[in-house]
Amino acid sequence: MGQILAVALDGIIYSSWLFLIALGLTLIYGVMKILNMAHGSLYALGAYAAASLVGRWVAGGHAPLGSYAMLLLAAVLVGLLVGPLIERGVLKFMYGREEIVLVLVTYALFLMLEDAIKLIWGVDPYFVSEPYGLLGSFDFAGLTYPVYSAALIFVSLAVGGALAWWLGRTRRGKMLLAVIHDREVSAALGINVRRVYLVTFTVGTMLAAIGGALTAPTVSVVPGMGVEVIVLAFAVVVIGGLGSFAGAALGALIVGIVRSGAVHYFPEVELFSIYVVMAVVLLLRPRGLFSRPEPRRI
Amino acid sequence: MRASQGLTSLVAAGLGLIGTAFAADPQPAAKAEPKAVKIGIVTFLSGAAAGPFGVPARNGAEVLVEGLNGGKLPAPYAKAGLGGAPITLVFIDEAGSTSKQVSEYRDLVQRQNVDLVIGYVSSGNCLAVAPVAEELKKLTVLFDCGTPRIFEDASYQYVFRTSSHATMDSVGAALYVMEHKPSTKKIAGINQNYAWGQDSWNDFEAAMKALKPSVEITTSQMPKLLAGQYGAEISALLGSNPDVIHSSLWGGDLEAFVLQATPRGAFKKSTVVLTTGETAMFRLAIPDGTIIGARGPHGVFAPDNELNRWFRTAYQDRFGVPPSYASYHMAQAIFGVKAAYEKAQGSATNPPTQEQIATALQGLTFQAPSGTVRMAIGKGHQAITETAYGTIKAVKGKATLVNVKRYPAEAVNPPEGVKSQDWIKSSLKRPGS
Numbered sequence: 212m213g214q215i216l217a218v219a220l221d222g223i224i225y226s227s228w229l230f231l232i233a234l235g236l237t238l239i240y241g242v243m244k245i246l247n248m249a250h251g252s253l254y255a256l257g258a259y260a261a262a263s264l265v266g267r268w269v270a271g272g273h274a275p276l277g278s279y280a281m282l283l284l285a286a287v288l289v290g291l292l293v294g295p296l297i298e299r300g301v302l303k304f305m306y307g308r309e310e311i312v313l314v315l316v317t318y319a320l321f322l323m324l325e326d327a328i329k330l331i332w333g334v335d336p337y338f339v340s341e342p343y344g345l346l347g348s349f350d351f352a353g354l355t356y357p358v359y360s361a362a363l364i365f366v367s368l369a370v371g372g373a374l375a376w377w378l379g380r381t382r383r384g385k386m387l388l389a390v391i392h393d394r395e396v397s398a399a400l401g402i403n404v405r406r407v408y409l410v411t412f413t414v415g416t417m418l419a420a421i422g423g424a425l426t427a428p429t430v431s432v433v434p435g436m437g438v439e440v441i442v443l444a445f446a447v448v449v450i451g452g453l454g455s456f457a458g459a460a461l462g463a464l465i466v467g468i469v470r471s472g473a474v475h476y477f478p479e480v481e482l483f484s485i486y487v488v489m490a491v492v493l494l495l496r497p498r499g500l501f502s503r504p505e506p507r508r509i
Numbered sequence: 510m511r512a513s514q515g516l517t518s519l520v521a522a523g524l525g526l527i528g529t530a531f532a533a534d535p536q537p538a539a540k541a542e543p544k545a546v547k548i549g550i551v552t553f554l555s556g557a558a559a560g561p562f563g564v565p566a567r568n569g570a571e572v573l574v575e576g577l578n579g580g581k582l583p584a585p586y587a588k589a590g591l592g593g594a595p596i597t598l599v600f601i602d603e604a605g606s607t608s609k610q611v612s613e614y615r616d617l618v619q620r621q622n623v624d625l626v627i628g629y630v631s632s633g634n635c636l637a638v639a640p641v642a643e644e645l646k647k648l649t650v651l652f653d654c655g656t657p658r659i660f661e662d663a664s665y666q667y668v669f670r671t672s673s674h675a676t677m678d679s680v681g682a683a684l685y686v687m688e689h690k691p692s693t694k695k696i697a698g699i700n701q702n703y704a705w706g707q708d709s710w711n712d713f714e715a716a717m718k719a720l721k722p723s724v725e726i727t728t729s730q731m732p733k734l735l736a737g738q739y740g741a742e743i744s745a746l747l748g749s750n751p752d753v754i755h756s757s758l759w760g761g762d763l764e765a766f767v768l769q770a771t772p773r774g775a776f777k778k779s780t781v782v783l784t785t786g787e788t789a790m791f792r793l794a795i796p797d798g799t800i801i802g803a804r805g806p807h808g809v810f811a812p813d814n815e816l817n818r819w820f821r822t823a824y825q826d827r828f829g830v831p832p833s834y835a836s837y838h839m840a841q842a843i844f845g846v847k848a849a850y851e852k853a854q855g856s857a858t859n860p861p862t863q864e865q866i867a868t869a870l871q872g873l874t875f876q877a878p879s880g881t882v883r884m885a886i887g888k889g890h891q892a893i894t895e896t897a898y899g900t901i902k903a904v905k906g907k908a909t910l911v912n913v914k915r916y917p918a919e920a921v922n923p924p925e926g927v928k929s930q931d932w933i934k935s936s937l938k939r940p941g942s
Contacts, residue, residue, distance in 0.1 A: 213748070214748060217744045217748060218741075220744075221740050221741035221744050222741070224740050225738060225740060225741065228738065329555065334554075334555070334559040334560045334563075334564055335560050335564075336560050336561075336760075336761060336764060336792065338764070338768070338792070338793055340768050340793070343768065343772065344772050348772055348773065348774075353748070354744050354747050354748060354773070355747070355772075355773045355774045356773065357772045357773065360740060426737075426738075428768075429738075429765065429768060429769055430737050430738075430761065430764070430765040430768065430769075431760075431761040431764030431765055431768070431792075431793075433557055433560055433760065433761035434555060434556060434557065434559060434560070435555075435556045435557045435735070436557075436735075436737065436761065438735070439733075439735045439736065439737060440737075470741065471741040474730065474732075474741035474742050474744075474745050475741065475744070475745050475748075478728060478729060478730050478731055478742075478745065479729075479731060481702075481730075481731065481732065481733075482702050482731065482733050
């Protein structure tokens with residue numbers, strides 16, 4: 212029984228982390244139809260920015276609790292600076308081209324960002340573990356867990372909830388949903404699609420950076436940390452259906468629980484457990500669990 | 510259906526691109542001076558292995574070659590360069606696929622015309638490049654990769670490895686555990702799911718069973734390389750209540766594991782053995798009581814000899830941090846080449862041929878900052894050295910080592926002609942028993 216509870220908690224913690232990362236990817240795809248290969252680099256940028264800000268905060272001898280504010284500030288800064296820069300500076304000139312061209316464009320961005328990160332921060336690892344240990348730990352199912360990991364579940368729920376509220380309850384959110392549904396008709400109705408794109412990409416970037424910033428205290432912040440993440444995030448959104456928020460949530464939950472179960476019961480197959488799930492889902496529903504039927508355009 | 514195929518191929522294209530992510534370009538070649546010996550150095554300059562291994566190795570090569578070219582080293586390496594000829598270095602990034610490394614190797618040998626190649630952190634790259642080196646008849650010294658298979662499954666004329674292979678690390682760890690925790694009954698492991706992690710765990714498990722047949726394995730966790738998140742793995746380890754947890758994780762993975770396992774009490778509940786722990790010991794607080802190694806008598810385990818003092822000081826002065834084991838592995842390779850080159854040259858003034866250097870290096874015994882290196886196994890192509898393990902104890906916030914134990918080369922390496930796994934299973938004994 213204890214082990215089943217541990218599998219569940221480990222799985223949910225991992226799912227929350229996956230969901231935070233996958234959300235931005237699916238948002239950008241849903242609205243802009245761009246499979247953003249640079250998402251992992253934006254995640255890494257968030258982690259590096261958090262490492263720098265928290266590092267300075269702690270070195271400055273400020274109140275330790277403020278380091279959490281620094282994590283969020285890092286994500287917001289990366290979102291507001293890098294998001295518009297990429298959208299206005301690069302993507303703006305690429306709209307209307309085939310999706311595969313945009314994959315190549317964002318892949319180029321990914322390479323540039325990886326090198327930019329190395330130029331700014333070098334190849335040595337950064338550690339900002341202070342926020343991780345600060346909240347203490349708790350016992351569950353006979354095991355010790357850091358409170359920080361459990362807090363991640365709530366952050367993830369809050370971010371998902373806020374996005375759902377914004378999309379469903381606010382005017383701008385509804386406009387965004389309209390663009391997801393049909394870009395041309397939205398434009399014809401007077402929605403400023405370009406502006407929606409700018410906001411979407413900025414929010415998507417911020418979400419990636421939040422994922423990175425919140426991960427930074429638990430890992431060593433090293434070059435290439437975003438590469439593994441982008442592969443996982445792809446698996447999650449493909450399982451859930453590209454562009455679907457509920458799909459991202461369910462995809463993350465499935466992947467998290469399956470992986471955790473594999474680690475506890477069959478560690479030797481953990482490596483490909485996620486891809487087995489992905490293969491099975493795609494066999495049964497080739498466009499993912501929460502895909503909408505594609506309208507045929509004439 | 511077409512739409513779904515389009516989507517799948519889009520994702521596949523994306524993932525394919527990610528796969529080649531770190532296929533970085535080679536560094537610009539150094540300009541060759543007349544009569545200089547041109548050495549190609551291949552090590553990670555980007556990607557996750559750059560920080561812990563690649564860059565310290567490159568830095569080690571730079572500092573050492575500068576010292577050698579300036580004739581600043583103590584005896585027996587006081588002669589400038591290689592037998593008086595200056596050394597120039599060409600650096601190649603090891604990041605990227607194995608097939609890319611094979612192309613890079615061919616480029617180094619056939620277009621850049623290097624005189625010899627020193628390189629490779631990754632076992633996969635070592636295995637792939639060795640046969641190509643033999644085909645091109647180019648002296649190639651593997652400096653860091655661990656897999657025992659290179660000289661156990663094949664034999665070469667032009668390929669050498671100047672550091673001990675991974676069996677030594679696992680056997681040394683097992684001997685240390687049995688000596689300092691003789692009551693150990695249950696062991697567990699967390700190792701990366703590729704050649705290095707699997708070999709390390711298999712050797713450790715076999716060595717523990719050879720030393721104490723009643724030892725029980727509670728769980729062997731095999732997370733993906735660069736996974737970064739170990740929450741579930743740590744739960745599985747904690748839940749299985751092992752006395753000892755073995756790990757050959759390296760770089761960012763090792764550091765993330767230490768950061769995530771410490772607040773969960775894994776280091777208090779079990780004795781953790783980190784076979785590459787030395788690279789991280791000054792970077793983050795590894796809890797007291799953790800057993801760490803350095804893949805040989807390197808870094809903090811290095812003996813106090815004149816060569817080590819020179820190397821450590823030169824490195825520290827230049828880069829502001831002490832050299833780690835990757836730097837020592839690199840130094841070992843360069844010293845091996847220098848010793849062989851000068852032995853082959855003798856009193857002649859002409860540079861020795863590839864074959865003459867290879868013959869000289871075969872079975873050679875030479876001195877390095879980490880002590881004596883003997884090319885004793887793999888038909889004289891594979892080095893054996895002593896190794897050392899120790900236990901972490903923080904003194905005034907700074908990591909130090911207590912209970913440092915050194916194991917002579919023969920106690921931790923198989924003899925000539927015997928495969929590692931066979932040797933562990935048939936003849937591994939506790940020293941003195």
